[in-house]
Amino acid sequence: MTRLFCDFPLVVGTNIDLPKETSRHIQVLRLTEGNEIVLFNGEGGEYSARIISLDRTKTNVKILSRHDREVELPYDITLAQALPEAGKMDWIIEKAVELGAAGIQPLAAQRSVVRLNADRAEKRLARWQTIVTAASEQCGRNTLMEISEPVAFNTFIDNSGGCLRVMFTPRATETLSGWARKQAPQAITIMIGPEGGFSPEEEELAIQNGVIPLSMGSRILRTETAGMAAISAINAIWDNGN
Numbered sequence: 001m002t003r004l005f006c007d008f009p010l011v012v013g014t015n016i017d018l019p020k021e022t023s024r025h026i027q028v029l030r031l032t033e034g035n036e037i038v039l040f041n042g043e044g045g046e047y048s049a050r051i052i053s054l055d056r057t058k059t060n061v062k063i064l065s066r067h068d069r070e071v072e073l074p075y076d077i078t079l080a081q082a083l084p085e086a087g088k089m090d091w092i093i094e095k096a097v098e099l100g101a102a103g104i105q106p107l108a109a110q111r112s113v114v115r116l117n118a119d120r121a122e123k124r125l126a127r128w129q130t131i132v133t134a135a136s137e138q139c140g141r142n143t144l145m146e147i148s149e150p151v152a153f154n155t156f157i158d159n160s161g162g163c164l165r166v167m168f169t170p171r172a173t174e175t176l177s178g179w180a181r182k183q184a185p186q187a188i189t190i191m192i193g194p195e196g197g198f199s200p201e202e203e204e205l206a207i208q209n210g211v212i213p214l215s216m217g218s219r220i221l222r223t224e225t226a227g228m229a230a231i232s233a234i235n236a237i238w239d240n241g242n
Contacts, residue, residue: 002029003038003046003137005144010039010047015062023059026051037061040136042144044070071140076102076187077234078163079227080156082109082194083116088224093128097135097145099231104128105189106150111196121150153202157209165211167191168226169203172213176233179214185238192227 004022018026031037033051039061040046045068049061079101081092089106096104108115116124128147136144164186168176191198191211198206207213221229 001036001038002026002031003040003140005133005137006039006041008041010041010063010066012047012063012066015052015060018059018061020057023054023057026054026059027056036064039063040142042136042142044068044142046142070142071100072143073100073102073235073239075185075238077231078103078105078187078189079231080105080107080165080189080191081227082107082153082192082198082223083112083114083150084194084223085113089114089124089128090131092224092227093131093145093147094135095228096231097132097141098139099228100141100235101145101231103146103148105148105156107153107156107191108150109153109194110199110202112194116150125149153198154205157206157211163187163189165189165191165206166214167198167203167206167211168193168216168230169198169213170215170220171203172215174212174214176214176216176230177237179212180234180237183238188234190227190230190234192223192230194223 004025006018006022031051033053035051037049037051038046039049045066047066048064050064052060052062054060077100079096081104083089083106093104125147132145132147166188168191191206203213216226216229
């Protein structure tokens with residue numbers, strides 16, 4: 001059944017007009033009066049609704065029922081991703097949503113190719129949020145993954161917030177799988193470097209500030225692959241009770 005995001009309160013028994021963008025999506029899907037859809041607003045749960053009327057600019061639906069359905073992980077995974085080349089970040093965000101990440105923190109690292117000023121960062125955040133919404137509609141999540149504003153690597157390191165943080169580096173002596181099996185499931189931040197990885201200075205600073213260096217094995221993964229592999233591995237180990 002078609003799932004659509006609506007950024008406003010949803011109340012069972014009421015009729016609402018869907019936003020223009022959502023109405024256009026419904027037309028593209030060739031839905032008609034009487035068809036049922038699923039709506040969610042990012043505040044948890046989802047709603048069954050029936051299309052009452054539609055035209056080129058407006059779709060009216062009646063909200064039929066609410067369902068307390070959630071597919072969130074029992075622990076929060078935040079992906080601290082050093083900014084890669086433009087198109088790669090879009091892909092990373094989409095797949096992080098699908099894999100259940102609770103948030104993404106873009107990092108401006110020494111070797112990051114992309115540099116965002118305030119204006120570019122604002123526009124990119126808006127684009128990334130659109131990707132989060134579309135990916136959530138597709139994969140069945142009713143809670144939107146949070147995307148934070150990009151910050152400098154040093155700023156991020158100085159503000160730990162008490163969260164467990166790990167960093168992937170080929171120089172680490174302990175593997176992710178070996179380490180994760182010894183840990184209880186908990187909130188975790190995964191730090192992934194840009195093309196070329198984090199610099200030696202960044203790695204040293206991170207370790208001095210309590211970040212745990214880990215290895216993904218003998219192969220060097222691309223920046224857009226490493227985070228997805230790490231999230232998948234942690235889920236596989238922790239969801240199976242270690």
